[in-house]
Amino acid sequence: MSQPDWNARFAETEFAYGAEPNSFLVQNASWxxxxxxxxxxxxxxxxxxxAAQGLNVHAVDSSHVGLAKAERLAASKSVIISTEVVDLQDFAxxxxxxxGAVSIYAHLPSPLRTRLYPLLVKTLKPGGVLILESYAENQIGRGTGGPSNLDLLMTCDKVERELVGLETILLQETEREVIEGKFHTGLASVIQYVGKKPI
Structure with a gap:
């Protein structure tokens, strides 16, 4: 989805993916x-x-509309986040x-993942942890969320090939109910990953 499309999606009053955090992230945030x-x-x-857990958070996205909404949400919860409008193609x-680094339903084409994922590993401090949840390739055809382009979806094998340099704490494909706004709703096949940079 291109940036103008994301700006249009986020321009609606309601939150496209809900205002509550991703449950897999909640379960693993202590890392x-x-x-x-x-x-x-x-x-x-x-x-x-x-941020509500006391962490300093830098949020990046290609949509200035989405990030403006993020700042308003933060203000409504009396927390502060820093935001940066970036094209992940150029982000370094x-x-x-x-x-820590977080990638929640950031469905990226493989050439972009090949460029960006090594940078995410490098940006972590020793002992730093990356948490990722993505729709799996097996999500195709379910109609409960996610892209229809296979290249944008993940497998455990893709994670192992593309996130080199981290020690795996958790890597699995699983089915779970995803209830996150109107675009992510229903039983889904997802990839879940937690990896730690060696000290």
Whole structure:
């Protein structure tokens, strides 16, 4: 989905993916140390949750409309997040800058993942943790959310090939009910990953 489409999606009053955080992130947030980088953050539900846990969070997204909504959500919860409008094609976070990184339903084409994922590993400090949840290739045809382009969907094998340099804490494909706004609703096949940068 291109940036103008994301701006249009996020322009609606309601939150496209809900205002509550992703449940897999909630279950594993204790792994994260500040500061935390959240890519493709959208309307801020996950960044605001992490900020409410006392973490400094830097949220990046291509949609200025989504991030403006994220800042309003943060203000409504009396927390502060930092935001940055970026095209992930050009995004290059500083090495050894973050104690955690979060990629929740950031469905990226494989050439972009090949460029970006090594940078996410490098931006983690030693001991830093990356948390990822994505729709799996097996999500195709379910009609409960996610892209219809196979290249944008993940498998455990893709994670192992593309996120090199982290020690796997958890990697699995599972089916679960995803209830996150009107675009992510229903039984879904997902990839879940937690990886730690060696100390």
């Amino acid at each position: 994260l140390k500040a500061p935390v980088l959240s890519i493709a953050e959208g309307e801020g539900r996950n960044a605001v949750f992490l 976070p500083e090495p050894n800058a973050y104690g």
